[in-house]
Amino acid sequence: MNTPDINAELLKFRDQIDEIDQQMLVLLNKRASLAQSIGHVKAKTDAPVMRPEREAQVLDKLNAANSGPLNTQHVNTLFKEIMSACRSLEREVHVAFLGPLGTYSEQAVWSFFGHCVQAEPVDTIEEAFRQLQAQQVDFAVVPVENSTEGSIARTLDALVESSALVCGEVQLAIHHQLLCQTGSLDGIEKICAHPQALAQCRGWLSQYAPHIQQETVASNGVAAQMASENAKVAAIAGQAARERYGLKAFQEHIQDDAHNTTRFLVLGNQITGPSGQDKTSLVASVPNQPGAVYKMLEPFNAENVSMTRLESRPARNGRWEYYFFIDLQGHQTEPAVAKALDQLRKNASFLKVLGSYPAAQRN
Numbered sequence: 411m412n413t414p415d416i417n418a419e420l421l422k423f424r425d426q427i428d429e430i431d432q433q434m435l436v437l438l439n440k441r442a443s444l445a446q447s448i449g450h451v452k453a454k455t456d457a458p459v460m461r462p463e464r465e466a467q468v469l470d471k472l473n474a475a476n477s478g479p480l481n482t483q484h485v486n487t488l489f490k491e492i493m494s495a496c497r498s499l500e501r502e503v504h505v506a507f508l509g510p511l512g513t514y515s516e517q518a519v520w521s522f523f524g525h526c527v528q529a530e531p532v533d534t535i536e537e538a539f540r541q542l543q544a545q546q547v548d549f550a551v552v553p554v555e556n557s558t559e560g561s562i563a564r565t566l567d568a569l570v571e572s573s574a575l576v577c578g579e580v581q582l583a584i585h586h587q588l589l590c591q592t593g594s595l596d597g598i599e600k601i602c603a604h605p606q607a608l609a610q611c612r613g614w615l616s617q618y619a620p621h622i623q624q625e626t627v628a629s630n631g632v633a634a635q636m637a638s639e640n641a642k643v644a645a646i647a648g649q650a651a652r653e654r655y656g657l658k659a660f661q662e663h664i665q666d667d668a669h670n671t672t673r674f675l676v677l678g679n680q681i682t683g684p685s686g687q688d689k690t691s692l693v694a695s696v697p698n699q700p701g702a703v704y705k706m707l708e709p710f711n712a713e714n715v716s717m718t719r720l721e722s723r724p725a726r727n728g729r730w731e732y733y734f735f736i737d738l739q740g741h742q743t744e745p746a747v748a749k750a751l752d753q754l755r756k757n758a759s760f761l762k763v764l765g766s767y768p769a770a771q772r773n
C-alpha cells in the first residue's frame with residue numbers, strides 16, 4: 411500500500427472515531443445531568459454522595475455485558491473516571507490519605523475514587539482517622555497490610571478506638587521504580603527510600619547498584635521530592651511519585667517479590683449497603699481461656715461463612731489479651747453472616763463490626 415492510500419485509510423477510521431466521540435460526549439453529558447439530578451435528591455436528606463456499593467454494581471453490570479475488545483481492567487478504569495466526574499458534579503468528595511504526595515496511598519485514592527476528588531495528604535495514620543471523625547473529610551484511605559511486611563499496626567489500633575466504618579478496600583500491586591532526573595545512574599551518589607522499600611528491593615540493589623550509598627527517609631514520596639530537587643539523588647518510589655515529580659525511571663519493577671501488594675482500607679462515616687460481592691471486617695476479643703478462640707470462630711464454620719483474614723494484636727491492657735481482626739466473605743445483612751455474628755456476639759468479650767463493603771476485585 412502506498413502512502414496516500416494509507417493516509418486515506420487512516421482518515422476513514424479517524425472520521426468514524428470523531429463521529430463516535432461526538433456521540434459519546436452527548437451521552438456522557440446526559441449521564442452527568444442524571445447524576446446531578448440524583449445529587450439534588452440526595453441533598454434534600456443530606457444522603458451521602460459517594461455510594462461504593464452502587465459504583466461496584468455499575469462496574470459489575472458493565473463487565474457482565476462487555477463483549478470486548480476492551481477488557482475488564484479497561485472498562486473499570488474508564489467507568490471509574492466517568493463516575494468520578496459525575497459524582498464531582500453532585501458534590502466534591504474530600505479524601506484524607508497518608509501523605510506526602512506521590513505515595514502509594516495517593517495511588518490507592520485515585521484507584522478507588524478516580525481523579526475528580528479532593529485528595530488531601532496528612533502526616534500520620536492517626537491524623538487521617540481524626541480528620542474523618544471530625545468530619546473534615548468524607549473518607550480516609552489508609553494502608554492496612556502488605557503481602558511481604560504484614561499488618562500496619564497503627565491502622566489496626568486506630569480501628570479499635572475510632573468510630574470509622576470500612577466502606578471499601580483497594581489492593582494495589584506495589585511496583586517500585588528507581589527514579590531520578592535523567593533516567594541514568596551516571597552521577598547518582600545516593601538512593602533514598604522508605605526503609606520498607608529499600609528492604610523490598612534489596613536483591614536488585616545489591617546486583618545492579620551495589621556501590622551507591624543508600625539513605626532511609628520518611629516516605630518514598632519524600633525520596634522522590636529529594637530526587638526532583640537534586641540531580642545526584644535517585645529515589646525508589648511508584649508511578650504516582652514519578653508523575654508527580656516529573657522523574658524518569660532508570661528501571662521499573664525493581665522489587666524482589668513480583669507479587670508484592672498492599673491492601674488499603676477506605677474509611678468513612680457512612681454504612682455501605684450490599685453490592686453482591688462483599689466483605690465484612692470486624693474486631694473481636696475473647697476471654698483468656700482454653701478453647702476460647704476455637705469457640706469464637708466456630709459460628710463461621712457452622713454458617714459456612716469463609717474467613718479471608720485472621721490477625722491478632724495485643725489488646726494493650728496489660729492482661730495478655732488479644733484483639734482478633736477478622737475479614738469475612740459476605741455482607742453483614744446476608745442471613746448466614748448475620749447469624750454467625752449474632753453467635754459471635756454471645757461468645758466474645760468484645761465485638762466491633764468495622765463495616766461491610768464491596769470486595770476489591772473491581773480495582
Ligand SMILES: O=C(O)C(=O)C[C@]1(C(=O)O)C=C[C@@H](O)C=C1
Nearest residue numbers: 448459460461464465493496497
Ligand atoms: O447512583 C448514585 O447514587 C449516583 O450518585 C450516581 C453515581 C454514578 O455516576 O453512577 C455517582 C456517584 C455514586 O457514588 C454512585 C453512582
